[in-house]
Amino acid sequence: MTPADEKGNFVRLVPEGDTREREVCAECGFIRYENPKVVAGSLVMQEGRILLCRRAIEPRIGFWTLPAGYMELGETAEDAARREAREEAEAEIVIERLFAVYSIPRIAQVQVMYLAHLKSPHVAPGIESQEVGFFDLDQIPWTELAFPSVRWAVTQLKTLEDTTTFAPFTNPPGERGDVV
Amino acid sequence: MTPADEKGNFVRLVPEGDTREREVCAECGFIRYENPKVVAGSLVMQEGRILLCRRAIEPRIGFWTLPAGYMELGETAEDAARREAREEAEAEIVIERLFAVYSIPRIAQVQVMYLAHLKSPHVAPGIESQEVGFFDLDQIPWTELAFPSVRWAVTQLKTLEDTTTFAPFTNPPGERGDVV
Numbered sequence: 001m002t003p004a005d006e007k008g009n010f011v012r013l014v015p016e017g018d019t020r021e022r023e024v025c026a027e028c029g030f031i032r033y034e035n036p037k038v039v040a041g042s043l044v045m046q047e048g049r050i051l052l053c054r055r056a057i058e059p060r061i062g063f064w065t066l067p068a069g070y071m072e073l074g075e076t077a078e079d080a081a082r083r084e085a086r087e088e089a090e091a092e093i094v095i096e097r098l099f100a101v102y103s104i105p106r107i108a109q110v111q112v113m114y115l116a117h118l119k120s121p122h123v124a125p126g127i128e129s130q131e132v133g134f135f136d137l138d139q140i141p142w143t144e145l146a147f148p149s150v151r152w153a154v155t156q157l158k159t160l161e162d163t164t165t166f167a168p169f170t171n172p173p174g175e176r177g178d179v180v
Numbered sequence: 181m182t183p184a185d186e187k188g189n190f191v192r193l194v195p196e197g198d199t200r201e202r203e204v205c206a207e208c209g210f211i212r213y214e215n216p217k218v219v220a221g222s223l224v225m226q227e228g229r230i231l232l233c234r235r236a237i238e239p240r241i242g243f244w245t246l247p248a249g250y251m252e253l254g255e256t257a258e259d260a261a262r263r264e265a266r267e268e269a270e271a272e273i274v275i276e277r278l279f280a281v282y283s284i285p286r287i288a289q290v291q292v293m294y295l296a297h298l299k300s301p302h303v304a305p306g307i308e309s310q311e312v313g314f315f316d317l318d319q320i321p322w323t324e325l326a327f328p329s330v331r332w333a334v335t336q337l338k339t340l341e342d343t344t345t346f347a348p349f350t351n352p353p354g355e356r357g358d359v360v
Contacts, residue, residue, distance in 0.1 A: 009208065020252070025205075025208060025210060027207065027208045028189065028205060028207045028208050028210075030205060030208075030210060030212075032210075032212075034253055035217045035218065035250055035251060035252065035253065036217075036218050036251050036252075036253065036255070037215045037216075038215065038216050038218060038290050070215055071215060071216050071290070072200070072215065072216075073214055073215065073216065073285075073288050074285050074288070075216070075283075075285060076283035076285055077281060077283045077290055078283070079283075079285075098281055101257060101278055101281060101292055103255075103256035103257045103258065103259075105253075105254050105255060105256055105259075108253050108254075110218050110251070110257055110290070110292065112281055112290065
């Protein structure tokens, strides 16, 4: 997930006082501490259907995803989920509760997903989406879902039916999101 | 939370193609993307009592905390929670379920906390702890807790009593961890 426009001449070494190898810039001495990043998103429900966004950007352009993205400084995870729904689907959402926390070590992500509903009925594709729409849980485009965690979330959602109190979900047993 | 030994000569500007100001090194052009970091930890229970660790390091040296710390690359959040319990309390734990997700925007943290129990009875202070011990929920050292989120977790735990199915917790209403 390293942006292509990052610069610096990094070498791997254990900085003094540390116990792990880190990326250190050979030119200026800057230590690039790398930690997993938080993706926040939402399962936005409307009359039993779920909001999906068809991606207009790589990776997985043309595939369907949940509105979600990297959390920024100064936000709560809930703030980030609301912002992403606004950016990707022009959706103003109300967060109801935490739905799941997934870990994807391969890409160093922790995904925090919330159950939500629309504050107002308007949705439309944002700049990162080709189209957006609500899908009946029996008509999910399973083969066109963008990421394993989208599949996990929708699958777990289907197990709930009308339950409102449930333990939050985590990765399905044995799954680490290694295969797209 | 910037380590004291970070170097680089950073200026704030909006990189080409971005929409936010970022820290860019004036010497080598490296863009320091800053995102919130994940802290993973656990509420380790034994016969109705909870494991706390008295901190041997700043910040809040001498105060009691839950075993928790920064998630590293290649880990799941659960892996990180298990490692931190081992490092801070020499505790081998079994994670039972997700307990809470807290956001602390002031220090750009998302804290993922799990409910857990000991795999074997041994606990002892690790290098970052002065002492470790199990506390009855009626004998929590409230005025000596290290961080707001420790107080939130223990307070929310007390509301559960013998409930095993519960919605996961998030920040208490209106709280953002701004005051220690």
